[in-house]
Amino acid sequence: MKKRVLTVAVFLATNFVVNAQVGIGTLKPNKSAELTIESTNKGMLIPRIALKNSKDVVTIHEFPEKGINSMLVYNTATVENDLKPGYYYWYIDKWNRLTSVSDIPGIVINNYQEIFNNENIKKEIINIINKLEGEYGNVSYDTDKNQFFYIKDGKVEYINWSNLDTVN
Numbered sequence: 001m002k003k004r005v006l007t008v009a010v011f012l013a014t015n016f017v018v019n020a021q022v023g024i025g026t027l028k029p030n031k032s033a034e035l036t037i038e039s040t041n042k043g044m045l046i047p048r049i050a051l052k053n054s055k056d057v058v059t060i061h062e063f064p065e066k067g068i069n070s071m072l073v074y075n076t077a078t079v080e081n082d083l084k085p086g087y088y089y090w091y092i093d094k095w096n097r098l099t100s101v102s103d104i105p106g107i108v109i110n111n112y113q114e115i116f117n118n119e120n121i122k123k124e125i126i127n128i129i130n131k132l133e134g135e136y137g138n139v140s141y142d143t144d145k146n147q148f149f150y151i152k153d154g155k156v157e158y159i160n161w162s163n164l165d166t167v168n
Contacts, residue, residue, distance in 0.1 A: 046087065050077035054094045067093065132159065 021036060023029030029036035037044055049059055051073070057063050060073070071090040078084050087098040099107070108115065115121055132139045136150040136159065148159040 046072055046074045048076050049073045051075045051079070051083055051088065051095055052077070053079050054082050054088075054096075056095065 021029035021031060021034060023036045023038070025038040026036055051059055057065055057067055060071070063071070067090045069091055073088055073095075074086070075083055075088050075095070076085055083095070083097075086100070088095040089098065090096075097103070129139075132148065132150075136152075136157075139148050139150050139159070141148050142158070145158070149156050150159070151157070
């Protein structure tokens with residue numbers, strides 16, 4: 001009888017440990033997360049890897065041939081016309097760079113024709129123009145300040161985008 005009770009107790013304890021969340025720097029990991037990391041003076045270091053190209057499935061040890069969606073690395077290599085140092089995540093069939101604000105002008109310039117031909121983008125621009133024209137009349141763009149403006153009572157008024165609903 002004692003053996004049976006001990007066996008059941010060990011089984012239950014093992015099952016409890018397997019389902020527990022992991023906490024680093026905390027005794028109370030978040031119940032909705034598999035891993036909780038807390039620190040007031042240290043960061044988390046993502047693995048730094050020199051990827052060979054954006055389709056690289058060889059460099060990471062035991063990485064499946066079709067990849068694993070959401071795998072995250074910090075790429076240290078520069079591969080001309082393909083990769084530069086930064087954070088990358090795997091999605092479907094390639095490594096995708098996490099874009100930063102400084103990347104946006106290059107993305108727009110390099111993909112101008114695709115953006116220009118995109119019907120959804122055209123509709124959004126037309127919607128914004130119609131909204132601005134309806135509320136402000138003739139709207140112009142100040143390239144020095146990178147802002148749209150209109151003339152009201154002989155005075156230049158800049159448009160505050162945060163107060164403008166261009167969705168409807």
